[in-house]
Amino acid sequence: MFEDRTGTDALKFDGVSLRYGDSQHSVLPMWVADMDIPPPDNVGQSINAFLAGHYGYQMQDIAPAIVDWHGRRHQPVQDHEVVSCQSVIGGIKSVIEALTQPNDTIALFAPVYAPLIEVVRACHRTPVLIPFDVETGPGRGDLDGIPKNIAMLVLCNPQNPTGHVWPQNTLVALASLCQRLRIPMVCDEVHSAFVSPTVSFCSALQLAGDLRQTTIVLQSATKAYNLAHIPGASYAVIPKASWQQQVRRCIEQCHLYSGTLSNVSLMAAYSEQNDGWLKDVSLQIHSNRKQLEQGLAYSSLAPVNSEATFFCWLDLTALYPSQEQVARLLFADTGIAANDGASFGSPGWVRLNVATNPNNVTEALKRLQLLWQQI
Ligand SMILES: Cc1ncc(COP(=O)(O)O)c(C=O)c1O
Known part of the structure; x- marks a missing residue:
């Protein structure tokens, strides 16, 4: 192996x-x-076969493979909710630019993967870091530290670097807060494929009704299938139609959607055989x-x-x-x-x-x- x-x-x-x-x-x-x-072997095979037979602009649709992959994990996704992007951090940048204003405040729980903080700064928004106890892991008590004037919450679930999974009841409480504040809860779930067998991971995609509508999930084939060299296609799942249109516009204006080789690798990696x-x-x-x-x-x-x-x-x-x-x-x-x-x-x-x-x-x-x- x-x-x-x-x-x-x-x-x-x-x-x-x-x-x-x-x-x-x-x-x-x-x-x-x-x-x-x-x-997995079929990723390289698919890329080689693809390169041998295709030229120019392509129109492969990654949504069905994504819907199917999440479906096998009981995470409901619909085709039209999928917005392709070149990278997770790039996708989050587009989400921030589309849905918040310069100088807005964006909350994150720390310690956290530094590029998530840096991308907030790069967008000229102000990151607010809310510490959680790394020994006990994040919990509902950490919600008290969230300022009420934030324009977005960015969550890393599972948390990089500590490896904590956000408990379902905390996720629900966070989404309820974001819903009340009418702001997006942006969840980076790129590490969710590797969860201990004794722990159950709750994706924001599994939240019910209105709470799901307040979330945006970022996901990618890069971590789970080790495709950082391609890099693996990334995508946002955006249930709320108006946010989805705004983010899609932002990504499409600057051609920031995933490239064809990334799409080919994602479709191969996400197949059930793997x-x-x-x-x-x-x-x-x-x-x-x-x-x-x-x-x-x-x-x-x-x-x-x-x-x-x-x-x-x-x-x-x-x-x-x-x-x-x-x-x-x-x-x-x-x-x-x-x-x-x-x-x-x-x-x-x-x-x-x-x-x-x-x-x-x-x-x-x-x-x-x-x-x-x-x-
Ligand atoms: C939590 C998290 N998000 C995003 C990324 C980077 O994703 P990308 O290279 O697609 O921007 C990483 C990489 O390690 C990560 O750990």
């Missing part, structure tokens, strides 16, 4: 020294949000996450209880009290390349990507244990 991608120009492998400097240890690449697992592949990958990631959690349970390094995503979120402040550049220090001390928590608003923490060979997780545990014994 897993590949060592050293020497293939893979950023996660070959970009380590540029970013992290040197280490006397061999490199364990556990940063960058992709997987060391090749995509459901077994996705399940196997998800179970392996879950097992890797648990291995890391249990392997560090003896120390304050134990990651927060991740329920989804291929990330583990670790507090390294006991190792590096200065909380500065901890990912670089960790790399120098162990060869483990992790994402620095500072970029998510949490200096002193790191995000480890466990979508890798379980042997790498075992090796990371060994090196972390040695480091722990030294303090």
